[in-house]
Amino acid sequence: MALSLQKDKIRFLLLEGLHDNALKVLKDAGYQNIENISHALDQDELIEKIKDAHFIGIRSRTQLTREVLEHAQKLIGIGCFCIGTNQVDLDAAREFGIPVFNAPFSNTRSVAELVLAEAIMLYRGIPEKNATVHRGGWGKSATNSHEVRGKTIGIVGYGSIGSQLSVLAESFGMKVIYHDVLTKLPLGNAVQVASLEELLSTADIVTLHVPELPSTRYMMKAEQFAHMKEGSYFINAARGTCVEIDDLTAVLESGKILGAAIDVFPKEPKSADEEFESPLRKFDNVILTPHIGGSTQEAQANIGLEVADKFVRYSDQGNTATAVNFPEVSIPFKEGTHRLLHIHKNVPGVLSQINRLFAEANINILAQSLMTEGDVGYLVMDVDYNDSTAALDQLKDVQETIRVRILF
Template sequence: MATGTANGRDFNIVLLEGIHATALETLAAAGHTRVSSHARSLAGDELIAALAEADLVGIRSRTQLTAEVLAQLPRLAAIGCFCIGTNQVDLAAAAQRGIPVFNAPFSNTRSVAELVLAEIVMLMRGIPEKNALLHRGGWMKSAANAWEVRGKTLGIIGYGHIGTQIGVLAEQLGMNVVFHDIEAKLPLGNARQLGSLEALLAAADVVSLHVPETPATRDMMGAAQFAAMKPGSFLINASRGTVVDIDALAAALERKQLLGAAIDVFPVEPKGNDDPFVTPLLRFENVILTPHIGGSTAEAQANIGREVAAKLARYGDNGSTATAVNFPQVTLPEPAGQCRILHIHHNVPGMLARINERFSAAGINIVAQYLQTTPDIGYVVIDADADASRVAFDELKAIEGTIRCRIVC
């Protein structure tokens, strides 16, 4: 069933989970003032009620926008994930409803890299265990199992934006950096790409994970991988909780195959600050546990607020979908005519011809036209004379295969 609106810029925007004030400032600067904010995540009927009249929505990592939820939000035109991950959104269901999803893949890169660098130093000096003992009134002044990081080898699994920055920072401390990635990557500094995960695990004194959550990365660090790591090495995971088999990690720590770990993400995380946190790692004093705060700095949250809000505003104001994670990507100039028509449709043969036939039959002058597709979705942007906008809108909505149509004037 095709949906659409001719009121292209008067958006009702809902932000959940305490999104940074820079998002509000960015939206206001773009002329969007119908914005409501909620300090926490919502679920169930409460979520549906809050988003019932929303055109654009902003969330972080806790709010779950499933296919069932999206089916109850016919007005929803775009989603902004004010974070790196988008696993909390059913991306395929959103695309099938003509809803692009935006995120902030780079804004917290530095914050995560700094946390990992600090954890490398803390682990290699045995600080977590010594700190815990002193809090109990004990004292352990010893150089046993305490090393400088200079000259040690850092193994980075996933050499993307965060992995590369960690490698550069680690080299400044004198570390040797090796990395493994499923793609051939240009190394920065003196980093070296190794041909297999096994080679990296055998070489590294510290292994740091920076991979996305995919079927291929689920439990990629399990019993076999921990057994392949250097005895007395360390693991850091600031990527996704499903990447590490926590029980296998606990077993490796128990037998001292690993001398410590730093874990920021978990397979199951509390839904809020008042919920209990449960993990087999609680009993290990040589493990740094942090509550998914790799990107939780004032600077990162401010940058994320600006970045994602700007993407939502650009899509709302002129239809640009650059960097959308589930949608045809179109970077658009300002409208060449006086009115812009956005047509989202199923990617089937002959759709563009049918669209152009409607314009021709109605005698509508097309000033400019843009098209991008994915295997499932087509996105046509048409700049036309303003006086033809209503007939164009009605004609396009009537085309079989139309998912959504909107006018920006």
């Protein structure tokens, strides 16, 4: 249970060197109690730091496990300043009444540009030629060196990144085919194919742009690589767990695939001091990058704005629109009201119980919105400012309450 805190009492813990835009958004909104740390913390340090935090902002290295969240008694919001949220135990966060926000679109362009650049470099044999020249050689040859114009790029996953890549690739004269589990309206002259196997057997270069789901886990293994065309190329800038690395290694060794570009891996170093281990390191014709698809200044600036703005909207208004693990509620404020944010167990009868208690206490509800997700319900109510203390007292009697907050 919590009353509304003054903004100078609300503490933000920002890790992993978030862009200055995030700090600017928070400070412009009146939040000054911000601790900004340039790196990820190990579990013991994180547990100690998170104890007094109301909001935490992270990127991909910080692991917010159930054990860590159990120590975060004051935490009310988590921001992943990136696309992925698999570094957070989303179910545990929801169970504890903590919405998780991310930036699903802010680095779209950066990833799409990297993939297109890698496609061009692979087709020109640049990785291998670059390695040869660095070793003092001079492999000047047009063998296996081609323009991308006229080649067919197969995009697996036609979401925000896949569709933008589609437009960029077509502008280079490439033919675009794509496969998605949903029927998606194509952009430009792209064509959706019926199956992954059809895409793999047709495309000259295959690129993955899918989320991390049970259905995408190791979706590319020996069976799928066997469907790919002789002399084709492979790119993964999606999720490391989508590809069986040993099977990719084998197909590269066989020469069936002429090259690859991999930005994400099943196991990645937790810091720059830890050595990266992978059987792919031995190939000169493979581009390996350290999970930097969205690591441009432009993307990080946009991400800083997007996620910090979601923090402000939730802290100021209780707005959970676009939360990845939480019921989405967004209603406008009414003048002369105080807002109650009630997070509760999703069982039948909670709303009718609250309305009955308020009616018995002669508390008039001026606005109300309830949404549920999984085992949690989120109720936002506006009441007359004279009634907010009484309303809080009534909510304390609701056994299913996880947490409640009042916004003044």
